[in-house]
Amino acid sequence: MGAPRTIYIAGAGIAGLTLALALAKFGLHVVVLERNESVSEFGAGLQISANARKVLDGLGLSEAIAAKSFAPEGIDIFPDAREKPLQTLALGKAIQTRFGAPYAVMHRADLLEVLHSAARRFANIDVVFSVSDFTLEISGNTLTVSAEDPDGKKRKAKPFALVGADGVRSVTRTRYLDGPEARYTGKVAWRALVAPEALSDVLDLNRTSLLLNPDFHLVVYPLPHRNAVNLALFTQEKERDLSILDHRAPRITPRKDSRLARILESVGEGWTPWVLSSVKTPIWHKGAIGLIGDAAHAMLPFQAQGAAMGIEDAAVLAPLLAASPSAEHAFSRFAALRQERVNRVQEVSASNGKIFHMGFPLSLARNLVIRSEGPEGHFKRLGWLYGYDAIQTGKS
Numbered sequence: 001m002g003a004p005r006t007i008y009i010a011g012a013g014i015a016g017l018t019l020a021l022a023l024a025k026f027g028l029h030v031v032v033l034e035r036n037e038s039v040s041e042f043g044a045g046l047q048i049s050a051n052a053r054k055v056l057d058g059l060g061l062s063e064a065i066a067a068k069s070f071a072p073e074g075i076d077i078f079p080d081a082r083e084k085p086l087q088t089l090a091l092g093k094a095i096q097t098r099f100g101a102p103y104a105v106m107h108r109a110d111l112l113e114v115l116h117s118a119a120r121r122f123a124n125i126d127v128v129f130s131v132s133d134f135t136l137e138i139s140g141n142t143l144t145v146s147a148e149d150p151d152g153k154k155r156k157a158k159p160f161a162l163v164g165a166d167g168v169r170s171v172t173r174t175r176y177l178d179g180p181e182a183r184y185t186g187k188v189a190w191r192a193l194v195a196p197e198a199l200s201d202v203l204d205l206n207r208t209s210l211l212l213n214p215d216f217h218l219v220v221y222p223l224p225h226r227n228a229v230n231l232a233l234f235t236q237e238k239e240r241d242l243s244i245l246d247h248r249a250p251r252i253t254p255r256k257d258s259r260l261a262r263i264l265e266s267v268g269e270g271w272t273p274w275v276l277s278s279v280k281t282p283i284w285h286k287g288a289i290g291l292i293g294d295a296a297h298a299m300l301p302f303q304a305q306g307a308a309m310g311i312e313d314a315a316v317l318a319p320l321l322a323a324s325p326s327a328e329h330a331f332s333r334f335a336a337l338r339q340e341r342v343n344r345v346q347e348v349s350a351s352n353g354k355i356f357h358m359g360f361p362l363s364l365a366r367n368l369v370i371r372s373e374g375p376e377g378h379f380k381r382l383g384w385l386y387g388y389d390a391i392q393t394g395k396s
């Protein structure tokens with residue numbers, strides 16, 4: 001038997017670390033190059049849906065994730081400043097039974113820590129932090145990766161493949177695959193964490209809450225392991241008005257003493273704005289260089305599926321890189337298996353942006369649909385999304 005295949009991954013984010021674990025299980029040698037000094041604390045809450053959770057459970061992370069996540073009982077939907085929810089979508093047991101895995105929420109940094117701790121236990125995974133840049137050269141069928149390690153040592157390797165999991169502003173995509181720059185979507189996310197006491201008599205903190213308004217929507221869910229509540233408020237901002245990001249609060253004027261007013265008061269000037277960009281490109285690979293995660297298909301977070309798609313990507317790509325005769329073959333098969341699904345999820349996410357921000361009278365029709373679908377209708381309609389089995393797809 002020869003030496004195991006070596007796969008380089010650019011980026012120790014959710015997609016890159018999940019791929020490292022999935023490849024290591026096939027006995028491959030994995031090197032992850034990350035420009036940050038450690039796994040990043042950046043960001044806040046993430047909803048991890050059943051389709052993603054099944055992959056993480058398959059990597060043996062079920063207990064570690066359960067210990068750091070929370071499974072809300074449902075999603076309360078409040079359109080247009082209603083006092084009572086118009087509908088509560090059933091999560092909890094209903095999701096577990098329907099899709100065979102829970103729907104959980106957790107802090108992004110906790111998920112990264114779970115993935116990185118698991119990676120540290122594999123002798124065949126090296127995660128190298130503080131690698132400020134890397135270069136790739138292709139000559140015939142040979143790919144050469146060059147980088148400078150944090151101790152100043154020059155690294156030159158000829159791996160089987162390099163996977164760009166380097167996020168929405170991926171240089172793997174723009175520099176080596178002639179792919180497009182990420183595009184501003186016209187939407188800004190405002191994120192905050194507050195103490196549960198600040199909201200315990202405003203919202204049911206055993207559930208996720210979704211507040212819909214013509215100009216914005218707000219998603220709120222508890223992160224008990226951080227003793228915090230996660231808020232993500234999404235506004236529409238023209239590109240020329242992005243100076244708003246110098247402020248620490250969105251331009252929203254709620255009705256006095258309303259639920260929304262109390263939620264906004266709980267955060268004050270404590271918001272962190274984040275410009276939302278997306279990536280749409282049919283070119284996910286060239287030769288031995290390929291893309292996964294946001295690098296390939298960053299999307300609006302309005303179906304809470306960006307990270308989930310990166311996690312699925314990892315499960316599908318790993319067996320292909322382990323067994324295909326060439327990296328190019330593996331990446332072509334990967335694109336054939338994944339692009340249609342990812343495009344569909346991108347479209348659903350973008351369309352949710354329009355639905356969530358509908359003004360009167362369209363909002364009346366939307367509310368009617370939400371009510372008539374019932375507590376489980378949403379998940380029946382999206383069975384294709386949450387019921388997907390990425391591990392089986394990768395074996396197909």
Ligand SMILES: Cc1cc2nc3c(=O)[nH]c(=O)nc-3n(C[C@H](O)[C@H](O)[C@H](O)COP(=O)(O)OP(=O)(O)OC[C@H]3O[C@@H](n4cnc5c(N)ncnc54)[C@H](O)[C@@H]3O)c2cc1C
Nearest residue numbers: 011013014015035047166167293294301304305306307308
């Ligand atoms: C407000 C908001 C809410 C969201 N909510 C959800 C949700 O509920 N559920 C969900 O599934 N998704 C959600 N998402 C989307 C999710 O956060 C992203 O899709 C996901 O984090 C992308 O993971 P990734 O690993 O592809 O990229 P990233 O997380 O961006 O990781 C890329 C990594 O590559 C590194 N890197 C970049 N360039 C280089 C380089 N040149 N060399 C080396 N390393 C490099 C970066 O430092 C980083 O560590 C949300 C997004 C936002 C903005």
